[in-house]
Amino acid sequence: MTSGDFWTHLPTKLVGAGALLTDDAGRFLVVEPTYKPEWEIPGGVVEAGESPRTGVRRELREELGLAIDVTDLLVIDWSPPPPGQPGRPDGLMLVFDAGVLPADEAAHITLPADELRSHRWCTDAEAATLLAPRLARRMTAARKARAAGTLLYLEEGR
Template sequence: MTASDYTATLARKRMGAGALLSDQFGRVLLVEPTYVPYWEVPGGSVEAGESPYAAVNRELREELGVLVRVGRLLVTDWTPPAPERTEGLMLIYDGGLLPPDQTARIRLPAAELRSWAWCTLPEAATLLPEPLARRVTAAARARQENTSYYLENGHFIA
C-alpha cells in the first residue's frame, strides 16, 4: 500500500474556527446565523488547504467586517458525529477586546447573519447549543487562566 492509498483510508473530520471576542464589560460577542435556529461565536468552517488560524481571521473579516488581531488558541473541542454531520474539531481563538469604535463598525452579511449581541456567559448559555456553551465557557476560563484546554463535546477531559 502506498502512502497516498493509506491516506485515502483515513477519517475525514470537519474543522471549525471561532473567536472569543469581549467588550469592556467582559461580555462575549455572539452572532445569530440565518441558516440555523441558534446563535454561535463568530467564525466558521476551515476550508480545504486553509489553516484554522487563517480561517478564523478570514471569517471575522467576512462576518463582522472589522479587522481583529486574533491571538492564541484557547480551546480545541472534538465533536462526535451526529446524523446530520461528521465528527469534527472545533477551535476557539482569543479575539481579545473589541473596543466601542470597532464595535460600531460591525457590518453583518445579511444573507448569512441576522444579528449580533454582547452577552454575559449565563446569557450566552441560553442562546447557544449546550456543547458550544460549554466550549465558550471553557474558552473564557482558558483566557482568564492564561492556558488552553482540550474538550470532547464541550466537556473537560482529565
C-alpha cells in the same frame, strides 16, 4: 496500495475555528445565523489547505467586516457527529482569543445579510439561552482559559 491511495482511505474530521471576542464590559460576541435556530460565535469551517488561525481571521472579516488580530488558542473541543445528521464527520472545534473590541470599533461591525441576522454581546448566562449547550460550555471554558493563560482540551464542551 499506492501512496496516493493511502491518503484517500484515512478518516476525515471537520475543523471549525471560532473566536472569543469580548467588549469592554467582559461580555462576548455571539451572532444569529439566518440558516439555523441556534446562535453561534464568530467563526466557521476551516477550508482545505488553510490554517485554523487564518480561517478564523477570514471568518471574522467575512462575518463582521473587521480585521481582528487573533492570538492564543484557548480551547480544543472534540465534537461527535450530531444525531440525525448521517454522513457528517466528528470534528475538532477550536476557539481562539480575539481580544477586546473597543466600542468605537464594534460600531463598525457589518454582517452579511444572507448569512447573519444579528449580533449581540452577552454574559455566560445569557449565552446559555442562545447557544447550543456544548457551544455554551465551550465558551465558558474559553473565558476560563483566557483568564488562566492556558489551553483547555474538551470533549463535547466538557
